[in-house]
Amino acid sequence: MTRTVYVNGDYVAEDQATVSVFDRGFLMADGVYEVVSVLGGKLIDFDGHMVRLKRSLSELAITNPLEDAAYLDAHRKLIAENGITDGMIYLQVTRGNPGDRDFAYPPADTVPTVVMFTQSKPGLADAPAAKTGWKVISVEDLRWGRRDIKTVQLLYPSMAKMEAKARGADDAWMVEDGRVTEGTSNNAYIVKNGTIITRELSHDILHGITRAAVLRFAAEAQMKVEERSFTIAEAQEADEAFVTSASAFVMPVVQIDGATVGDGSVGPVAARLREIYLEETMKTAI
Ligand code: PDD
Secondary structure (H helix, E strand, O other): OOOEEEEOOEEEEHHHOOOOOOOHHHHHOOEEEEEEEEEOOEEOOHHHHHHHHHHHHHHOOOOOOOOHHHHHHHHHHHHHHOOOOOEEEEEEEEOOOOOOOOOOOOOOOOOOEEEEEEEEOOOHHHOOHHHHOEEEEEEEOOOOOOOOOOEOOOHHHHHHHHHHHHOOOOEEEEEEOOEEEEEOOOEEEEEEOOEEEEOOOOOOOOOOHHHHHHHHHHHHOOOEEEEOOOOHHHHHOOOEEEEEEOOOEEEEEEEEOOEEOOOOOOOHHHHHHHHHHHHHHHHOOO
């Protein structure tokens, strides 16, 4: 089945879904994105993703081209058109097509480009890896300094993912000044003596929507949370480790740079948080 893709207000077959070679997203990585997961045909944490989208756009002075209701309508239409039960919706907004290449931003009235497409992942919430956990390696964090803006500049995380794969791991944790920032496309956590530890929010990491929900549910479940950075050595000696993202939800980590975390199996805190997150988040799915 050919997918229906959203391009600037039109719903077109994927082989007809095109943008200009002069698009700033293509030439300058001048664009932002969001990934919203779909479970049982419903959108997870949609409002949170929209709040972050608007913040990313505003930090880059890109005009937000659509109302929230129009984004929601397009997400729902793509779910219906493509028969998505479980999976993700990818949304990208760029500064648009000024008709030529120039380092200077085009005039403010240049129309942003909006693209959305679906990725079908049946059984997304039952990923087998959640039962065994991921292996991660560490790499230096060589990204730019505004990682809180969800830009489409993903080359370095992509390189880090390839290095992880080459070394037989599932993902890479990036390290700056000796302390873990985040995973290639997820936020990183450790658990020590029952306390959940994750880096504090700043320009150094993406402010994960799943992170916000998980920390809220953890607090509601009377779990202790400490927002501070940690080293790879501390993580290797932790009782548990895990990551969160819109597509992986809460994913346990059982090995870091070859060292086993805890007893090498999925820990109770990560398992419980995954359960709570999936259960609670479904209540507000739309
Ligand atoms: N990535 N950190 C980074 C660098 C990310 O790219 C992501 C998300 C996260 C987690 O954020 P959230 O919980 O809002 O998904 C943290 C998405 C899933 C992606 O690029 O596919």
